[in-house]
Amino acid sequence: MAAKTKHRLQKENNAPGPEQITIQGTVQRRIFYNAENGYAVLVVSVNDDDDIKATGNMPIIREGDEYRFTGNYVEHPNFGRQFKFSQAELILPSGKAGVARYLSGVTCGVGLVKAQRIVDVLGEDALEQIQADPSVLEHPDLSFLTTQQKEDIIQDLSSNSVQAELAGMIVRDGVGMGTVSKIMQKFGNDAVRIVKENPYILADEVWGIGFKKADEIAQAVGVEPNSP
Template identity: 30%
Template sequence: MPEETRTGRLEHIIFQNEANSYVVASFYDESDRHSFTGAGRLANPEEEQVYELTGEEVHHPRFGRQFRILTGRRKLPDESEAIIRFLAGKAFPGIGTATARIVVDTLGEDCLEMIRRDASILQRVPGLSKARQEILVQGLRDYAGDSETYIKLLEWGVAPRQIALLQDHYQDVLKVLDENPFRPLYEVNGFGYQSALKLADALNLREDDLRRLDGLLFRNARELSMKTGSTWLSMACMWDSVQGLEPEIFEAALARLETAGALELENGRIYPFGLCSEEKEIARGIANHMFDVDPPDSKDLETRIRQTEFSLGIEYDVRQKDAIREFFSRSVLVL
């Protein structure tokens, strides 16, 4: 079926998964006065709200005829008086009826869509301060169901929790992803490899694109480190995880990851998670804390050990007693 756009009032939500914004709901189309079932991702669905839905008619094998929602946003008013009431409402604090009327008189009944497409058009409105321009822009974004970026990322299959991570980390998410959809994998804690792959596929990144290889190597390094419990990996270990790759391509990929700060390479060792820097920091801390201490009286220490064994009903073995003696004789002890 061809893609189409429908306008419908959300009558009631049949099913909702807040984790990924997937919704099945009943909508009422006022143009033909018929109800229809819509299913797909819809940011912050709200009953009695009118939505503009883009999608296609499908037949679900179990639930029958449905409108598969590809994109959905709250419908903006498009008549002068309705627009004025809308802009003077609580979603736009500080605007008021008089200012709203000036906006409509200046820009016309298409003003809301015009503002959403290009916020700079508000500069044409006489007497409209920068602060009020920002209120109008943010209010429209919130009303329409979050930003265009949010809607686009939902279309690409990114879960809301991860969208929040991206928006918290980057000022211009779409620009970052267009440059390299694997960049969040290296820079955003909690953003995984599978999510990066979804982005790469959505952006039609070629299968032989070197950014895919870099992402795979980074994923392998993290998984191998977690599996072995080691802070570093040998070149041979990493090489085994991508058998068949030309040596020069493998080395170039590691070099790119090092330049990006995703991996650290030192003395033939590969460190994920910034562990090389952390090891050095720990080593400096230990070195700075090493100094001579006055050991306790040996007889007093042995008495205390026996008292502790008796009070706890235990008996330390030889190695444990040696460790206790060492602990009280050094400024630093690693067990």
């Protein structure tokens, strides 16, 4: 009888969890955010009339940004039904107003007025154009931008994208946003490439990351300890 019970428990423990679903929504309000591990509790609007509570880890949160969340609905004993997500993918805004707001929000030294002028010149796909070919900022109609402002736009857009990707790869229990910040400070926009290629180098190159944490990061990105 004990053997049957043990076998049944093993089957239950190994049973696959519920299939994850993906929802798309706009962050309306941040209820809670832990900057160290990136854990957030958010109010997300999934359509015009339906706001839900969403919980999970994400690197950067700005109210008004739209995300694609992957996870499951769960019933919290104290706080009721909420969407627990394992991934949060930022959706770049569409429409001139949305693109200008996003650009002014992530770039130091460029306010909304200048961001709107940039979008007027480059169009609604301004963000994609700048990331693909930064020289588009040399357009003669963008001469109002200083050299420093152009450099800030290029750097901030790239860093924001890299940091979000890195956090999505490695943030989990024991590996928080503090670790992401340290890696970004050391490797900058090469951070994702380096972590994917050899996460164990972090133990040697990044202060505060020992072998144990580097091993956790390696597992997160799917690198085995004996990989060449």
